Amino acid sequence: MEATPVLRMTSIDKSFGGIPALSNASLTIRPGEVHALIGQNGAGKSTMIKILNGAYKKDAGDIELDGNPVQFGSPHEAQLGGVSTIFQEVNLVHYRSVTENIVLGQEPKKFGLIDWPAAHRRAQEVLMRFGLDIDVHKPLHSYNIAIQQLIAIARAVSFDARLVIMDEPTSSLDEQEKQVLFKVIRDLSAENVAVLYVSHHLDELFAVCDRVTVMRNGQMIATHDIADVSKIGLVSEMIGRDANQIAKAGATGFGHNHAGGDKVVLELQSLSNGTSVQDASLIVHQGEIVGLAGLLGSGRTETVSMIFGADQPAGGTIRFKGKPGAFRQPAQAINAGIGYCTEDRKAEGIIPGLSIRENLTLALLPRLASRGIIPRATERELVDDFIAKLGIKTAGMEQPIRELSGGNQQKVLLARWLATEPELLILDEPTRGIDVGAKREIQALIEGLSQSGLSVLMISSEFEELIEGANRVVVLQEGKTVTTLEKDNLTEDSLLAAVAGHVDVAAE
Amino acid sequence: MFGFFDRSRDLRTEGVWIAVIIVVLFASLRYDNFLSLYNVQTFFAYNSMFILIALGMALVIMTGGIDLSVGSVVALSSVVAAYASPYGIQVALPAGLLTGMAAGAINAFVITRMRIVPFIATLAMMLGARGMALVLADNKSVSVDWTSNFTKFGLTRVFGVIPWAVIIAAIVFIAFWVILEKTTLGRRILTIGGNPEAAKLMGVPVNRTLAITYVLSGGCAGLAGVILASGFGAGQPLEGLGWELSAIASVVVGGTLLTGGVGSIPATLAGAVLLGLIFNILNFENGQGQISLSAYWQSVIRGAFLLIVVVLQSNKGGSLFRRKAGQPTAEKP
Structure with a gap:
């Protein structure tokens, strides 16, 4: 007999202002399993999670936890009830200590006051479970995002969670940190804590999940054992298209087979900023897509922000269109013909209160x-022209940009730079956090632009994107260019080896 | 209904307009002289000062900043204008205006070059300008020169009806509205308020734009100071206490977010008018002799009114309203 599922959501309905977001959606999670929930943006994943953790109220349907009907009024109630959510952006108090972040809401007390020694001990114990030996007295923001994420997970687990919801937990992690996270997930599973894992990254599902449920248009399409499905199969279920068609088209929107010109547009020689970038060199020819790969902290973003004049180099040379010299301000770089689509759309890209126009x-x-x-x-x-050309889906150019989906926001940001008719476009993670359909569209767009002569320097953590999209991939390690892989020897293996370098990924 | 004022700004500014209309209707029915030429003239002549500093404050708040110095700068400028009054309005007005702009320029320097947050920088200016006004005026009112044309400026009506103060406020209002809706400067102000990081990376000259807004805000306070001196016949080093808060209140009532990045010039005007109207009505009420409210109570009532409008305009207030009407709340997925 099968054990009582840790979670059973049955026939959930939810609509917003008359528009159904979920209809008759059901989900069953077994104790200790790692269950993936996938679907394009707008498929209903976040609504499902928010109904589960009490952020939204369902219109109809039942939720059972360990066989008992539940209805959480807020994410906090859900946490006390055994369902913890780790959000995409780490949702902790940055200026307080690690300990405070972990024990907040369940502080050990002595005579009605917080027992700090006990609190620090507790925090340390919880973190040790994940092999994280850090100073718990330090403020949270003194640690990087990956560690903060682990702290968030530790906090969730310290509430005796039965089920941990992870919403895009790897979006700011590098390859090595991902492996640590996966190990933590497996540990949780071994302790019979179930994980509901929401991600755009299909590779990760195969690495860590037991089962997968696909959503589309607010409905559950299918649930599979991960061993029984292929990536192509899942993608076709997500977008509702024929599997063969996708296999032919490749995994991305790139179908790169054109070479760039001979004219050198950008050349970096031993560029350094004195700290995170030490010796970065690369060449971009006209019409080329050059990939820039490396782990988090390898100096990719720091390198391009020097090209764009947002930071000043401490050494080395930058030549743009043959002219040496670094730009002192972004405005100069823009005038000279450079566009820069930043990594973090929300923090450095969109102006939320302003319209698309x-x-x-x-x-x-x-x-x-x-x-x-x-x-x-x-x-x-x-603006009309760009909305049509890029296929931006919107109610009109006066719509506030924050109401658009991630993919459409990204198209607006691309249009922002294309409007300046740049000769070099720097793209930092151009398809991060964007659903599969829009991703392919954006990739195809980038390809089209490069064919028409635009030079592109593309930072990406997605190997598929680099392998299928780039003429050449420059690999950075600790701020140094370690190798440049030409199209001919650009494979998943060669790229992984170059990026990981002497760091032993498999050891984790 | 008033969407055309705020195309694309995606603000809820209807509340303040509806409140203005309701208050005007109520008052015109209740008090015979409310819509009389005299009352309307006096109302706008007096409130033009508050409208001016509210408009300047609106631009500053849209960048995500704040200008706490405007009340003191009004006082300082009124003193300077009073001292300059023997040379006539053609000298006194620029003198007051430049005094305000100079104070704004110092604010701008401290904020953009010394990297002090606007709250602290303008707080220091608030204290400094007040002190400067008292020093210059030797702690008493500075009479204006009654023989020059400066006093005429306060008394003459353009076309026989419109006070000069109102003309000045109207010009600034239209100029700021155009700036916000039609110019690069306006777009930059909202961009900086909405996302300072992104603004830098888009080549927006952040420091220059911020400097311009603080100088404009100071200039508005300077003009208000000139109006104050001409209207009262004296430079008033002790006037303008707490005016910065009235200005902030007007901006907030107009739906502009204190976090910056969004905002409306017309709604700011409406906010300033609304706060002025409440004051005006209380005067009428006292005049009818049925009740007698001290100035202290007036302040309490203005505070309550401010809170009501802001709550009605916030999303929370809206949903409070809808729930009462028995409809489910709309959430965004």
Whole structure:
């Protein structure tokens, strides 16, 4: 007989303002299993999670935890009830100590006051379970995102969780840190704590999950044992297309088979910023897509921000279109013909209160405006044009950008730079956190742009994207260019070996 | 209903307009003289000062900053304008305006070059400008020169009806509205308030834009100081106490978020008018002799009114409202 499932959600309905987000959605999770929930953006994954952890109220349906009907009023109630959620962005108090972050809400007390020695001990114990030996007295923000994420998980588990929900837990982790996370997940599973794992990254599912449930348009499409499915099969269920068609097209929207020109657009020689970048060298020819690979902290973003004039080099040379010299400000780089789509859309890309129109023309403003006045008609025409060209799905150009999906936001940001007609476009993780369909569209778009002569420098943590998209991949390690892989010897194995270098990934 | 004012700003500014309309309707029915030319003239002549500093404050708040110095700068500028009054309005007005802009420029320097947060930088200016006003005026009112054309400026009506103060406020209002809706500067102000990191990476000259807004805010306070001196016939080193808070209140009532990045100039005007109207009505109420409220009570009532409007305009207030009407709350997925 099968054990009582740790979670059973039956026939959940939920709609927002009359539009159904979930209809008749059911989900069963066995004790101690790692269960993946996948689907494109808008498929209903987050709504499902939020109903489970009490952030939303369901319209209809039942939720049972260990066979008992439950209805959590808030994520906090859910946490006390045994269901903890680890959010995409670490949701802790940055300026407080690690200990405080872990014991918050369940502080050990002595005479009605917090017993700090006991609290620190407890925090240390909890973290040791995950092999994390850090100073718990230090404030949270003194540790990197990966460790913060582990702390968040430790906190969740310290609430005697039966089920831990992880929403895109690897989005800010590098390859090595992912392996640590996966080990933690397996440990949880061994202790009979179930994990509901939400991710866009299919590779990860195969690495760590037992079963997978696919959602589409607010409905459950299928649940499989992970051993019984292929990646292609899952993608086709997510997007509702034929599997063969996808296999032919490759795993990304790139179908790269054109070579770049001979003209050198950008050349870096032994570039350094004195700290995280020591010796970065690369060449981008006209019409090429050059990949920039490396682990988190390898200096990829720091390197491109020097190219763009956002940071100043301490040594080495930058030549853009043959002219040596670093830009002192981004405005100069923009004028010279460089565009830079940043890694973190929310923190460094979109202006949330402004409309699509206003967001799209921001980088172009100095050129668009005459004597400081923005010609409204020209602006609207331009925006209309880009919305059509890039297939941005929107209710209209006056819609606030924050209401768009991640993929459409990214298209607006791409349009922002394309509007300035750059010669070099720097893309930092252009498809991170974007659903499969939009991802392929954006990749195809980048490809099309490079074919029409635009040079692209693309930072990416997704090997598929680099392998299928780039003419050449420059690999950074601790701020140094360690190797450049040409198209011919660019494979998953060669890239992994180059990126990991002497770091032994498998050891974790 | 008033969406055309705030295309794309995605703000809930209806509340303040509806409140203005309701208050005007109520008052015009209740008090015979409310819509009289005299009351309307006096109302706008007096409130033009508050409208001016609220408009300047609106731009500053849209960048995500704050300017606590405007009340003191009004006082300082009024003193400077009073001293300059023997040379006529053509000298006194620029003198007051430049005094305000200079104070704004110092704010801007401290904020952008010395990297002090606006709250502290302008708090220091609030204390400094007040002290400067008292020093210059020797701790008493500075009479204006009654023989020059400076006093005429306070008394003459353009076309026989519109006070000069109102003309000045109207010009600034239109200029700021155009700045926000049509110019690069306006777009940059909202960009910086919305996402300072992104603004830098898009080549927005952050420091220059911030400096301009603080100088504009100071300039508004300077103009208000000139109006104060001409209206009262004296430079008033002790006036303007707490005016910065009235200005902030007007901006907030107008739906502009204190976090920056969004905002509306017309709704700020409406906010300033609304706060002024409440004051005006209380005066009428006292005048009818049925009740007698001291100025202290007026402040309490203004505070309560401010809270009501802000709560109604916030999403929470909206949903509070909807729930009462028996409808489920709408959430965003």
